[in-house]
Amino acid sequence: MSESSRPMHFLEALVAKDLESGNITKVVTRFPPEPNGYLHVGHAKSICLNFGLAQRFGGDCHLRFDDTNPEKESDEFIQAIQADVRWLGFDWAGDVRYASSYFQQLYDWACDLIDQGLAYVCDLSAEEARVYRGTLTEPGRNSPYRERSVEENRALFAAMRAGEFEDGAKVLRAKIDMASPNMNLRDPILYRIRRVVHHQTGSEWVIYPTYDFAHGQGDAIEGITHSICSLEFEDHRPLYDWFVKNLPVPSEPHQYEFGRLNLNYTVTSKRKLKQLVDDAVVTGWDDPRMPTIAGMRRRGYSPAAIRTFCDMIGVTRSDGTVDVAMLEHAVRDDLNNNAPRAMAVLNPLTVTLTNLSEDHREVVMSPNHPQNEALGERELVFTQQVVIDADDFREEANKKFKRLVLGKRVRLRNAYVIEAYDVVKDADGQVVEVLAKVIENTVGADPEDGIKPKGVIQWVSKSEGGRATIRLYDRLFTQAEPEADGDFMAVVNPNSLVVIENAYVEPSLLRAQPEQAYQFEREGYFVADRFDHCAETPVFNRTIGLRDAWQEGA
């Protein structure tokens, strides 16, 4: 994988130190998604971090679903998340874990807290609790239920579990400090009543632990040594430690935080991604325009490119916004090295080579990669009529235009140099056909008269080529910061998808397998759609265009 000489980031240095000092003998991390949405590029960073740490230091990384809130979770997400992690190139140690499989242990530990006088059942409504909690600058007030006896709390908590109360009627809270400047310590809620069927535990429970009460203890049960989360959980660390200290947990995990990924021209919040899906701005969580792992996959990004990107951006505690150009660079670099070349014509214009016979059929060989012979070569069939891109022809142009101009020459990639001498126009004056002649003996050689062509363009035999649907994807948002002015839906790029129905593609592309990536020369990188592509109705998605220094005009 990506073995860089890059200096260690702070978490790698931390693990190295803990290993060296004997603080731990093996590093164990975990990737803990809540199954309430699809994984996105931000999760990819976390996955690379957690699995990468385990990989680099010979430890384990667990996959644990943080499924403490059944209302928003579902099995669909559980399946998709596992597929995404595997596709990205990682595998977890042991079975998939679920916070929900620790529910009984968590319940017992809650009772333990009650017995120690460190937790109590509170009858305050959500609204009342908010008032009692105080504000950022004013301390909160103790709940009137705070001093219930251990016996009463025990009985009440058991009754909560038994389903004797309505949803929201009571909660179990830790008894810490209502005046703490850290809001998380103002008697945080440990359990709430929710009569919802849970995707893993069914109807077994009507009370569910909160994230705070479940996460650290789950880590302790699994022997997690380094529990890595994002910066916004930093204020929760004292609470995380409080539970570890006050409960007879089997190990002592520690939480560390890093800055989550922000990408410009992109939104990465499950809520917003879900809105894009629900409002049909995109076709689904795996739409190629989505920054989800499934979306990037369908777009044609490789797992290696995404991993390289995660390695490039580093891991720190500062929160910045990475330029999406960096992701695009990683994608291009990977595809440039690995994608076989092929030719496709998106906006076809017929060129008739009048010095060839109508049934001319000549095989020319073409390397599949200009720098990598290992990728082999393929046959192209050259015929009297070929199509070129309409943008590659001008009746007249200045010297900067290195394509076909009436009266001038151009090389057809991997084949002949041709010279245009006339055009055929329709009633509107549009050029519908170019008449040209091939220059003899120019396959693999310059014209014998010494007049070299101005440039090289791609082509497809009109009779031998196939037709395909090509989807041109572009950035989903027109603004670098889609959420800057409030409504990200207002800055959706109306041209983020342009469909071309009858593009010409060279014959070899008809044999493409779904998810096979190509570089369509001079156009960009494309991938056969994972779901919609087949030999009968080829569909290619543009992953990303080539870098293009060509400036029209001047």
Next chain:
RNA sequence: UGGGGUGUCGCCAAGCGGCAAGGCACCGGGUUUUGAUCCCGGCAUUCGGAGGUUCGAAUCCUCCCACCCCAGCCA
């Protein structure tokens, strides 16, 4: 105006008292049957600001400023 964080080139990011790595982007130039790739060169006398300590500071101290997170029975 409580608490917790972060501030090094347009963006990401090394650096941890000895005199500013690297990547992305950008700008030149070269090679090229992809206006791609590749190659060469340029790109922070300065590290949020102001003081101070020191022979010497981005790195230590003091004060200030900016931005991010926290008042879900979400995670």
